[in-house]
Amino acid sequence: MSNILTPDIRAVLERQAIEVPSWAYGNSGTRFKVYSTPGTPRDPFEKIADAAQVHRVTGLAPAVALHIPWDQVDDFAALGAFAAEQGVSLGTVNSNTFQDDDYKFGALTHEDAAIRRKAIDHHLACIDVMDEIGSRDLKIWLAEGSNYPGQADMRGRQDRLHDSLEQIYARLSGEQRLVLEYKFFEPSFYHTDVPDWGTSYAQVAALGERAMVCLDTGHHAPGTNIEFIVMQLLRLGKLGSFDFNSRFYADDDLIVGAADPFQLFRILFEALRGGGLEADSPVAFMLDQCHNVEDKIPGQIRSVLNVQEMTARALLVDRAALSAAQQSGDVLAANAVFMDAFYTDVRPALAEWRESRGLPGDPMAAYAASGYFERISAERVGGTQASWGA
Amino acid sequence: MSNILTPDIRAVLERQAIEVPSWAYGNSGTRFKVYSTPGTPRDPFEKIADAAQVHRVTGLAPAVALHIPWDQVDDFAALGAFAAEQGVSLGTVNSNTFQDDDYKFGALTHEDAAIRRKAIDHHLACIDVMDEIGSRDLKIWLAEGSNYPGQADMRGRQDRLHDSLEQIYARLSGEQRLVLEYKFFEPSFYHTDVPDWGTSYAQVAALGERAMVCLDTGHHAPGTNIEFIVMQLLRLGKLGSFDFNSRFYADDDLIVGAADPFQLFRILFEALRGGGLEADSPVAFMLDQCHNVEDKIPGQIRSVLNVQEMTARALLVDRAALSAAQQSGDVLAANAVFMDAFYTDVRPALAEWRESRGLPGDPMAAYAASGYFERISAERVGGTQASWGA
Amino acid sequence: MSNILTPDIRAVLERQAIEVPSWAYGNSGTRFKVYSTPGTPRDPFEKIADAAQVHRVTGLAPAVALHIPWDQVDDFAALGAFAAEQGVSLGTVNSNTFQDDDYKFGALTHEDAAIRRKAIDHHLACIDVMDEIGSRDLKIWLAEGSNYPGQADMRGRQDRLHDSLEQIYARLSGEQRLVLEYKFFEPSFYHTDVPDWGTSYAQVAALGERAMVCLDTGHHAPGTNIEFIVMQLLRLGKLGSFDFNSRFYADDDLIVGAADPFQLFRILFEALRGGGLEADSPVAFMLDQCHNVEDKIPGQIRSVLNVQEMTARALLVDRAALSAAQQSGDVLAANAVFMDAFYTDVRPALAEWRESRGLPGDPMAAYAASGYFERISAERVGGTQASWGA
């Protein structure tokens, strides 16, 4: 059975790393209600400790993305040292310009130069953090836009966005990158300043080589062929990172692969086809999810396993046979080659391979058996549980 | 100019009443941020006072819908008396089963009979309030559903929903009605227990004559022809009420008519065509909106005016000419009759008519000139501003 | 391996039958182009012969649905006898009121009583065919609607539809049924007279017990939870049949399971959960697809196999474990039980089981090896290839 994972396939799987977001371990929810759960972290150290559990049982999640100011600490060196102790590192730094009253009508795009300055400075401060913890990527998601036609000068905002990004980009050094996320809608409901990959691409192309696009799998219009965008951005050399999650309707932020596993397969196949899984690929793989009703740490374990399993399936596609069928115009044969890989049950072979590497064959069971949840539930009493507000 | 408002049209406009929601005067927002504003009410009395301003300048909003527990007070008689002093009355009572930890996995549909009992009892308590304040309608919006395939037994939940509704319905008396709202998605992202008009219709039809459907204009799948549903529910005798708002994407809760004014025109025309604007119509017209970034009281004034203006346009449709064009298969002529009414500028005639009734011709300006906002901003200092949590 | 197919599962699979549409064997396409292919049938007999190939290699497709007038023949008894010779039977009769100039503005809903009469009579003629060939179901898909707001009196059309259906329903006898399909849009682009399950349900409920709803999997708004509708219609006792196909965007009519295999799994699970796979179930399973660019007979073979494979996966769900997880509110455990079945590779076990029943383990390969396609390509020269027009 495990023969299906050839050495070439194993080589890719071995280097696969999926960054987990610190905020996945805090409470999250909808505008209607945020449910709290026992054991939820009260500070960034506890979030890191939780994230480390995911890596411990999967070997897949060696880095943790931070969100500033949610993960602001006095001593980032101490946080980095703590992470290292736990067996993980600090990764991408995410800025936040959507929770300050000043940003009600925009941040990097605001009509008022003083507010724009404040937002730019926040990003410069994020780069300071990156310098301190040795982070490569500054990820920018802009919650900016408007709710009513006429409310905003969309064109002027686009120009101001360019100016702001240029100042931020100029502050990067070495291998540091700026990664610009796009989002179809929410929290704005009429227009969003970076609503689609085309806008993100046009903006980062105007900055320079180390500015890239972040593709969040939940941020598209209904029916969008996301793997096409993956293909196109890789072709244009501008796919900087993935924010993985899944959706049925809007930005549902469900566990990656939960809503449409076949779509995840297609996305990973295009990532592979375009060189995104190569050792020198510029593509960062990250999760960006909310665990509103399910347990958080197991939710993250399930997520990285979903990506791993689907990557294995994508790697199983017989590309020579696929190419031959494509060239001969044999639609059913080409589709059959593709589906054969998708329908192959890779789970037993992956379990065996995990064990061969000293990892638990069943990471979900291993975590459940570890007693970690019982321990944090007992220990983390009092204090304020982390959520999007802190 | 004002001749376009014939006596027949004026008769309809004169009896038009649009209920406003108490929660529109509190703060609201998205899962990312709720912005607060000066002058926001701290309790139900202050909400009523604000709502009364809308009626004062428009003559259109004589009733205020309550939300329990957000508007829970010790003495509802006192609240009702205060409303009467302010020139308005208390209207529909809205229940809430989405903000208690017990309801994480359902309320009226929960697997656990004890939780179901608690949710049913909450509705019975709401009916007690209705009895006390003389309210006709109990409006039920169910936030219930699931986020992941397999998480819930959808069929079992549907049966339990029927049982729960039956117990609630049995408690109604006199002219009281149960109005069941449907919603496509959110806060649940895989399945919603009452996702469409068909489900709401099937559930209320199984209860009895005083159970009706509530149509919230923002709760449909992309592309849905909402006026068709208005037509169908009126035809089936089951349109109990409208929750007006507008949307570009999801349940955006924007000002009614803001996103697609022509759609509002078509909806009001079907309401008119189906008898929904008759004096004895069972249809209640309500707003259900969030003013996330715009001023709240003016936002409500703008909303009721939008409904009034669009009702006037719907009333202007030359129905004899329309019918003749329809019967002759003259597509362009029929559409032209329809569009002619939509493109007619009814605003000057409405302003003149308002003044003839002792109301301000320009209610927005009248409110702005009233000094009310300045007064509440100065007076309402301290305390906790109302929002969805309270 | 084959042990995964328990005797209980095999019992369901053994009685599974999926009706194939005669029109799938003719040419089809888009408004832009219909591509023709060698070997395409020129008459209903050749269509039946092709359909029989699907059953020959799969044992899954014992009946062929007819479409009148596309399959009109002088001697239906002869067509039935030919089908029997080929090892299949004639099944559902589909009416057509969308290709006659008289129906430009409606058929069963038309303002003109004479055109309505003509459309009703067409359906009565279809029932005559049913009587002759022993068909149980009259399937009605209405292409009626309008393209422009104001063009049509939607309410009046709904009432006329009821009257027309009542006359058709009255003509049914014995076990015969009327099955009413709904469709979100196309060929009409503003309103469709039966756009959603709610309308179909309301219409058939007003007729009687032998009037049922047909659910075409491609006929919904973006994001619609189709399995919820399956559940609801089974609960209401009104799910008469499935028209299977798949879609990414609109009514794409792709091979069932091709666009979203996980959705097909969920649909079949709800069909199973609601009793739709029981021996006495009223639910008919049919395909309704277009093979625009792929080979037609193999396209149909692939389709029935997709339904069979996904049915096997749905049957593999450990329902006791699922129920336990649901009742305990363990979201991840419930989802895991569900996904475990979906990710199980049932193909080897099904191949073995097929062979045990005297069928080819690999029906696609068996058909390819049969030489049938080469034979019809050589023989069917001249004449007019069948398509939607004939």
Next chain:
Amino acid sequence: MSNILTPDIRAVLERQAIEVPSWAYGNSGTRFKVYSTPGTPRDPFEKIADAAQVHRVTGLAPAVALHIPWDQVDDFAALGAFAAEQGVSLGTVNSNTFQDDDYKFGALTHEDAAIRRKAIDHHLACIDVMDEIGSRDLKIWLAEGSNYPGQADMRGRQDRLHDSLEQIYARLSGEQRLVLEYKFFEPSFYHTDVPDWGTSYAQVAALGERAMVCLDTGHHAPGTNIEFIVMQLLRLGKLGSFDFNSRFYADDDLIVGAADPFQLFRILFEALRGGGLEADSPVAFMLDQCHNVEDKIPGQIRSVLNVQEMTARALLVDRAALSAAQQSGDVLAANAVFMDAFYTDVRPALAEWRESRGLPGDPMAAYAASGYFERISAERVGGTQASWGA
């Protein structure tokens, strides 16, 4: 009343020109049925004659777009001369690579170099026509894509598309331009080779300055903010042309402004805001519609009038007041300025202005009174009516 049309506004309206498509005068429909009508043109000359009627009564449609091969004639000089006699000119040339059996799996993207060559040569032949008739724009809409995951190598196709376009672009001379249309889906249902503005932009940016994007208002995902794309393409200097029409669901090809008049207003406002209505603007305004159920010539007259009326409304926006409200963050005031223009009834002033220019005040009535339709219905007997196939 007519004072609302200031001299500045009139200056813009006077130079407004909307190109009409020759194919709008032929029969069109859906995959289910194409209805024919009396008087439908049988050849390109008759199409030109019909198009000239639109210009005669509106003064708005001085050019007619051709479609090759549908409008192929032996003597284009004669066609041009005929057009000149009729008072119009020949405009944009549209290529067609979607109705030849060779193009079943692609044209400019095909795996087979010979088919690609054929498709490129077709475009070179179109440029020959442009040279002959003095046309500026070659418009390319690609119907290419695939129906099933795995069917096509999307990345390879994108590269081949670039190569093909480069060869076509190289053949342009003088002021000639290549305009590349994008489309979300149809006739392909899994992937489309140019599905979004980002892809069209990336492709034309790689060609050179005279390669531009064509924005068809019906070719977007549900919910897309189209005016944002207008803004962005104007900002990037790459908006070459509009294909106007309107939609409720897919590419419905309804009369522009019919489905969502407010959207057309927003689009025209952004076109204006971005300089697209200036005298030297590179933006061509065209219709691309189907008149499936309505009369064709009046359908075109209605369409150009809709664009004119909405342009007048967009010009009425008080931009100084809008800008002031935007800068002060007064959401409701900004929206009110915007809506005030939209709700102004510009029709009487436009009628008066038309008459002042020697045009009929009511072009629809003038055409109806002209007897043209009765004449062509009587004269055009026999022959084959034009449709998309010819």
